[in-house]
Amino acid sequence: MKHVHFTDVKLEEPSEEGTKYIKVRWLISKKDGAKNFAMRIFELQSGGYSPFHKHDWEHEVFILEGNGIVKDEKAQETYKKGDVFFIPPMEYHQFINTGKKLTKFLCLIPYKK
Amino acid sequence: MKHVHFTDVKLEEPSEEGTKYIKVRWLISKKDGAKNFAMRIFELQSGGYSPFHKHDWEHEVFILEGNGIVKDEKAQETYKKGDVFFIPPMEYHQFINTGKKLTKFLCLIPYKK
Numbered sequence: 001m002k003h004v005h006f007t008d009v010k011l012e013e014p015s016e017e018g019t020k021y022i023k024v025r026w027l028i029s030k031k032d033g034a035k036n037f038a039m040r041i042f043e044l045q046s047g048g049y050s051p052f053h054k055h056d057w058e059h060e061v062f063i064l065e066g067n068g069i070v071k072d073e074k075a076q077e078t079y080k081k082g083d084v085f086f087i088p089p090m091e092y093h094q095f096i097n098t099g100k101k102l103t104k105f106l107c108l109i110p111y112k113k
Numbered sequence: 114m115k116h117v118h119f120t121d122v123k124l125e126e127p128s129e130e131g132t133k134y135i136k137v138r139w140l141i142s143k144k145d146g147a148k149n150f151a152m153r154i155f156e157l158q159s160g161g162y163s164p165f166h167k168h169d170w171e172h173e174v175f176i177l178e179g180n181g182i183v184k185d186e187k188a189q190e191t192y193k194k195g196d197v198f199f200i201p202p203m204e205y206h207q208f209i210n211t212g213k214k215l216t217k218f219l220c221l222i223p224y225k226k
Contacts, residue, residue: 001206002199003183003190006175009197028173028199036223037150039173039197060141060152062119062219064177070116077116084122084152086115086141093114106175110149112225 002032006041014042014050021048021097030111037110044068044095044103052094059093059107061085066103069096079103115145119154127155127163134161134210143224150223157181157208157216165207172206172220174198179216182209192216 009025021044028039042050044066052071063083069076070085073092079085087093097103122138134157141152155163157179165184176196182189183198184207192198192208200206210216 001183001185001201001204002197003192004197005193006195006197027175027197032199033201034171034173034199036171036225037173037221039175039221058147058149060147060150060221062140062152062175070114072114079116080118082119084115084117084119084140086145086147088114088146091114106219108150108152108173108221112149 002028011043016051016053018051018053019049021045022050036112037108039106039108042105042107044097044105046097046100046102049096050094052092054090054092056089057110058089059085059087059109061087062106064104064106066097066101066105067099068103069098070094071096115141124156129164131164131166132162134158135163147224149225150221152219152221155218155220157210157218159210159213159215162209163207165205167203167205169202170223171202172198172200172222174200175219177217177219179210179214180212181216182211183207184209
């Protein structure tokens with residue numbers, strides 16, 4: 001088995017455009033032999049955001065710490081530690097850290113779509 | 114999107130045998146439209162354990178809180194908050210809470226194997 005602490009994994013700039021103050025660690029990926037889905041952790045600083053976008057794969061998200069909002073096309077909701085989000089394919093979404101502290105969240109994506 | 118706090122989701126007895134003091138919440142599953150993988154949170158009390166077993170699908174695990182050990186066929190390692198485990202298909206594994214406090218961990222599994 002692979003066993004690491006999340007802080008052992010390289011903190012990288014995300015490849016997407018339209019972001020601010022966000023970095024990612026690919027915790028479990030194809031490099032580890034994961035064939036079905038990948039686990040990433042995002043670290044989002046106060047005032048930062050993920051892109052407002054949609055795509056043809058889903059997200060499964062768990063908020064580890066922090067406070068902010070999640071937007072879709074119609075509305076926005078607040079997030080807090082322990083919140084779970086399932087974002088189906090082709091739904092717009094964006095995470096915005098409106099709090100003062102760092103937000104950390106897990107976001108898992110499929111390899112087979 | 115689906116948005117819940119993990120404590121909003123029913124805490125259930127797991128279906129597997131060979132467990133002690135462990136319960137599960139299915140946070141994201143087929144019921145939500147998830148077609149590729151499911152997110153569960155396990156709550157493992159002091160002295161409790163998951164089954165010592167293997168199967169033909171992988172686990173992607175993130176330790177949210179607690180301390181204990183993870184065993185495979187050959188060895189055991191300690192786990193702590195923030196640890197990440199990738200357990201490939203057909204590898205024996207067991208989580209044992211050897212600490213005094215509750216352990217909570219996320220464990221994700223594929224639907225397509």
